[in-house]
Amino acid sequence: MAVLRFSYGTMGSGKSTLALQIHHNLAVRRLNGLLLTKLDRDGVQVTSRLGVSAPAIEVGGDLDVFDLAASRLPLDFVVCDEVQFYSAEQCDQLARIVDELGVDVFAFGLITDFRGLLFDGTRRMLEVADERVEMQVEARCWCGSRATHNARVVNGKVVYEGETVVVGDTNDDGAEPLFGDVVRYELLCRRHYLAGDMGD
Numbered sequence: 001m002a003v004l005r006f007s008y009g010t011m012g013s014g015k016s017t018l019a020l021q022i023h024h025n026l027a028v029r030r031l032n033g034l035l036l037t038k039l040d041r042d043g044v045q046v047t048s049r050l051g052v053s054a055p056a057i058e059v060g061g062d063l064d065v066f067d068l069a070a071s072r073l074p075l076d077f078v079v080c081d082e083v084q085f086y087s088a089e090q091c092d093q094l095a096r097i098v099d100e101l102g103v104d105v106f107a108f109g110l111i112t113d114f115r116g117l118l119f120d121g122t123r124r125m126l127e128v129a130d131e132r133v134e135m136q137v138e139a140r141c142w143c144g145s146r147a148t149h150n151a152r153v154v155n156g157k158v159v160y161e162g163e164t165v166v167v168g169d170t171n172d173d174g175a176e177p178l179f180g181d182v183v184r185y186e187l188l189c190r191r192h193y194l195a196g197d198m199g200d
């Protein structure tokens with residue numbers, strides 16, 4: 001039986017690294033796979049912060065991922081990174097890849113956005129996945145507690161409102177001006193997220 005597995009975590013929990021590892025492990029066994037991503041940091045490839053990357057297919061807003069998979073048969077597996085940005089329809093298409101094509105789908109996504117709310121794609125994946133796996137690599141807040149929140153930091157301050165999709169990085173040096181503001185993300189525990197306290 002094919003399976004739809006959804007692995008989720010915060011930024012820095014090793015999602016992209018695991019997505020690449022699974023894709024690599026299956027590909028070296030000569031299994032046929034697709035690697036999909038959406039709004040990855042460096043364009044159309046899956047990039048891990050550990051420095052590994054692989055070419056990927058960009059999942060645009062209108063792309064029917066079921067049709068894509070059906071056109072690439074025979075297919076053994078599909079690995080999807082950044083699935084938090086998928087529409088609910090695209091998540092349902094992943095489920096159809098499993099049920100109608102008998103292909104395993106391994107999906108990876110962030111759990112909550114900078115407001116502390118489930119991403120739309122993540123909510124749908126939690127609803128439809130056969131297996132829900134919390135990433136085991138635990139990111140830490142500066143205080144040492146488990147980091148549960150991806151805080152958005154604009155011009156040095158934690159913000160709680162704004163556009164959902166602003167791609168940034170968790171490193172200071174990765175910060176790029178966006179609409180004149182410096183946007184980055186910082187992993188915090190709930191207490192320090194709510195307090196807006198970055199420990200500096």
Ligand SMILES: [Zn+2]
Binds near residue numbers: 141192
């Ligand atoms: Zn903390």
